[in-house]
Amino acid sequence: MDKPKIKKLLCQVSEGSLSVDEAILQFRIEPFKDLGFAKVDHHRSLRKGTAEVIYGDGKTPQQIAEISSAMLAHGQKTVLITRMDPEAAEVVGTSVPLRYHRTGRIGIAGELPEPDGKGTIVIATAGTCDIPVAEEAALTALALGNEITRVYDVGVAGLHRLLAHVDDIMSARVIIAVAGMEGALPSVIGGLADCPVIAVPTSIGYGTSFGGLTALFSMLNSCASGVSVVNIDNGFGAGYLASMINHIGVD
Known part of the structure; x- marks a missing residue:
């Protein structure tokens, strides 16, 4: 969703012509980003509370790198990549800031969040x-x-x-x-x-x-x-x- 559309929605909420719940619905149904080989769901966190996670197995390193870059560019702070091979991590690490954990085959691009769970x-x-x-x-x-x-x-x-x-x-x-x-x-x-x-x-x-x-x-x-x-x-x-x-x- 681009800034003009966000501004319009917020103005409508402020004026009372659009309810808060209706505005949230508009955010939730906003289209994904089509990369050709993948459709990146930037608004999954609005619907699910957690952003999209990349399943690395079966994807090329270049595909993982492009998806990760798109997610970070859209403002996602942390990108989780599961089932990631060391060879893929080497390639992806040249495109985005990446922590790779070989034992769990997990890559974490961007920042690690501060813990905010209850326990x-x-x-x-x-x-x-x-x-x-x-x-x-x-x-x-x-x-x-x-x-x-x-x-x-x-x-x-x-x-x-x-x-x-x-x-x-x-x-x-x-x-x-x-x-x-x-x-x-x-x-x-x-x-x-x-x-x-x-x-x-x-x-x-x-x-x-x-x-x-x-x-x-x-x-x-x-x-x-x-x-x-x-x-x-x-x-x-x-x-x-x-x-x-x-x-x-x-x-």
Whole structure:
């Protein structure tokens, strides 16, 4: 939306010929930016509360760079890029200011926002092998303006490791529990915490883990109340949902 149209809408609101809700609707339905290969939704944050996120896998480095540049040029302060390869990060980093996190395959262009969520999001993993998925969740939550605490390698094979972090578990507003194998960690945490627990099954495990299906089914059948489940290896989805929960009640 260009400045003259914005000014006209604001004048109409001031004069009383257009209600505030009607003006907001006009902002929400404003067209996207067509780059030819992608249609950048600049007004998603007005509708959803969170700006568009770039899924890097399958896009060329040049496409990611052009989309990121368009979003930053439009005034977006932080651009989150998921499933980004190091080679793509090298190219994109020549066009926009970029922080690249290899473990979580996350790129963050622009500024990291100050945390404005109501509490802390705890990200816990059963094992070290689950950390890449957990880092995708953690960095997503950071890029969306949240305080986070990492509690890694605290699986049920050594339950005392989790209990050493019971203060973090009890004080969290949301917990993301990441596990492969049999996927038992979210149920254990769900039995300790009084906040929502988001379970993330990973594709870590031997043959009968079936690429994460065993962990997924285990989490779906959790006997602990308040446990929800996202898709296999979907750290981004968990981080995004946790951020939404953590921002409930924030003006």
